[in-house]
Amino acid sequence: MKKLTTGILLASLLASIQVMAAEPDYGKAALEMMKADFKAKGPATMERMVQQDDAQSQCSASPQGLKPAQAKKLEQAQLNTVKYPADGQYMGDWKNGEKIAQNGRGMQSSDPMGAVNGGNCYACHQMSKTEISFGNIGPSLYQYGKLRGVSPEIMKYTWGKIYNAQAYNACSKMPRFGHNGVLTEAQLKDVMALLLDMESPVNK
Numbered sequence: 579m580k581k582l583t584t585g586i587l588l589a590s591l592l593a594s595i596q597v598m599a600a601e602p603d604y605g606k607a608a609l610e611m612m613k614a615d616f617k618a619k620g621p622a623t624m625e626r627m628v629q630q631d632d633a634q635s636q637c638s639a640s641p642q643g644l645k646p647a648q649a650k651k652l653e654q655a656q657l658n659t660v661k662y663p664a665d666g667q668y669m670g671d672w673k674n675g676e677k678i679a680q681n682g683r684g685m686q687s688s689d690p691m692g693a694v695n696g697g698n699c700y701a702c703h704q705m706s707k708t709e710i711s712f713g714n715i716g717p718s719l720y721q722y723g724k725l726r727g728v729s730p731e732i733m734k735y736t737w738g739k740i741y742n743a744q745a746y747n748a749c750s751k752m753p754r755f756g757h758n759g760v761l762t763e764a765q766l767k768d769v770m771a772l773l774l775d776m777e778s779p780v781n782k
């Protein structure tokens with residue numbers, strides 16, 4: 579009886595090893611397909627499509643989430659990339675910030691080279707009461723400044739979050755606007771004002 583059980587155990591172990599070995603590498607296959615079928619056009623480059631940086635590779639390799647220590651290390655490395663405004667001034671013009679938040683264009687194959695990019699914040703966030711078309715992948719940012727206040731800590735955190743979202747959430751789905759050069763320093767200041775200026779529709 580004992581022999582039989584061992585035999586069954588051994589057989590099932592071998593079978594599962596075989597299944598593991600037979601599992602195709604879907605990630606690699608998808609990458610090969612993208613490399614073969616996608617073509618660069620204008621500002622939509624192939625590098626952005628098929629090359630992951632270290633942070634992206636780590637997150638792709640762990641779709642269930644990183645271990646706490648690994649996440650912490652990744653966030654610190656991303657935080658080290660954040661460039662704070664050279665003049666120490668965090669806030670620009672909220673009216674321009676609203677236009678940037680509404681603008682979903684930029685870096686696409688149908689955009690001219692060198693076109694001004696938008697932030698497309700409304701695609702993922704509610705921001706004002708007046709704009710009723712918004713996505714909800716991200717939390718509502720309505721009343722952000724009113725609720726959080728405008729302390730130096732909040733200013734610094736908000737800038738860092740928009741500059742490089744992975745600095746505060748290792749595998750964030752939010753684009754890294756400053757880190758990847760999507761928005762300029764002046765545009766980041768305008769978006770900051772949209773969130774933190776009490777006159778902005780976000781805080782009305």
Ligand code: HEC
Binds near residue numbers: 698701715
């Ligand atoms: C593709 C979706 C997406 C886009 C586009 C996006 N965000 Fe986010 N954002 C998220 C998600 C998801 C979170 C929450 C999870 C996290 O922290 O990463 C978040 C979190 C935030 C936070 C932190 C909120 C808090 O409670 O601390 C701020 C601030 C923020 N986003 C601002 C912006 C701004 C400003 C823009 C436009 C320039 C923007 N986001 C564009 C997805 C997005």
